[in-house]
Amino acid sequence: MNVSILNTFTEEAFQGNPAAVCLLTEEKADQWMQQMAKEMNLPVTAFVRMSGGNVRLRWFTPTTEIPICGHGTLASAYFLWNNQNISKEQTIHFQTKSGVLTATLADDSVQLCFPALYEIEIETPAFLVEALGVNPVYVGKNQFDLLVEVESEDIVRNMKPDIGLIEKIPVRGVIVTARSDASGIDFVSRFFSPVQGLNExxxxxxxxxCLGPYWQKKMGKHTFTAYQASERGGLLNVYVSNDEVRISGKVTTILEGKLSEHLM
Structure with a gap:
């Protein structure tokens, strides 16, 4: 059973978001996949199963299965093309618990087509300001997350949130964003999701x-270059079209191998 570790949204080692991709040769129990994700101990382990013309995809953090994952999908698509499981000219239609997600390869970047997630403005939840340690200029919520805009890129980069308090907020995670001060970058963000086992x-x-449609309303354009200002950092190209968001980025393979037979 082939397994690889890939860094996504980067061309560099030690940057971007790492993911493991495991190509299943047979059906595996949820418990086995969760144990394997814990063993890999990366932000996400993606499990791909090709059967009857379908490509099924699931994602697990070290602690839980998650409903949608951009970087795990990016890594899975690159893995299948790079290992010649699927022709590089072919669009991949992943069957997931969040519906069909498509991936194409263009100019050595993987482009994903995801449904847009629209936030609606809400009152600032109790203890959100204390949890983030910053003052929002806007708070919205979509079906998964809170979206918080702050006044400047410096605030996004330098904030030191209380992860324990964020975990008490009844959402998947909290997105914090601001316009970028850097030339060639439209907006920056960070994402905190302790309920998924991902502090940041x-x-x-x-x-x-969600960020794409939000900044489309604010900036009046459709195409963005975004930077996620985490410890490792990553660059994303975002295009908003109607109710779809196309997200593209680079991928680099870090490790390739096979699972030992006693794990299978």
């Missing part, structure tokens, strides 16, 4: 399904 995710494709 390094680069979060699915968060940009």
């Amino acid at each position: 995710d390094y680069v979060t494709g699915s968060a940009h399904c």
Whole structure:
């Protein structure tokens, strides 16, 4: 059973968001996949199963299965093309618990097509300001996350949130964002999701399904270059079209191998 570790949204080692991809040769129990994700101990381990023309995909953090994952999908698509499981000219249609997610390869970047996630403005939840340690200029919520805009990129980069308090907020995670001061970058963000076992995710494709439409309303354009300002950091290209968000980024393979037979 082939397994690889890949860094996504980067061309560099030690940057971007790492994911393990495991190509299943037979059905595996949920418990086995969860144990394997814990053993890999990366932000996400993706499990791909090709059967009858379908490509099924599931994602696990070391502690739980998650409903959607941009960087795990990016890594899985690159893995299948790079290992010649699927032709590089072919669009991949992943069957997931969040519906069909598509991936294409263009100019050595993987482009994902995800449904847009629209936030609606809400009152600032109790203890959110204390949890983040910053003052929001806007708070919204979509079906998964809170989206918090702050005044500046410096605030995003330098904030030191209370992860224990964030975990008490009844959402998947909290996105914090601001316009970028850097030339060539439209906006920056960070993403905190302790309920998924990810105190801070390094680069979060699915968060940009909300960030893209949000900044489209604010900036009046469709195409963005975004930077997620985590410890490792990552660069994303985002295109918003109707109710779809196309997210693209680079991928680099760090390790390739096979699972030992006693694990299978």
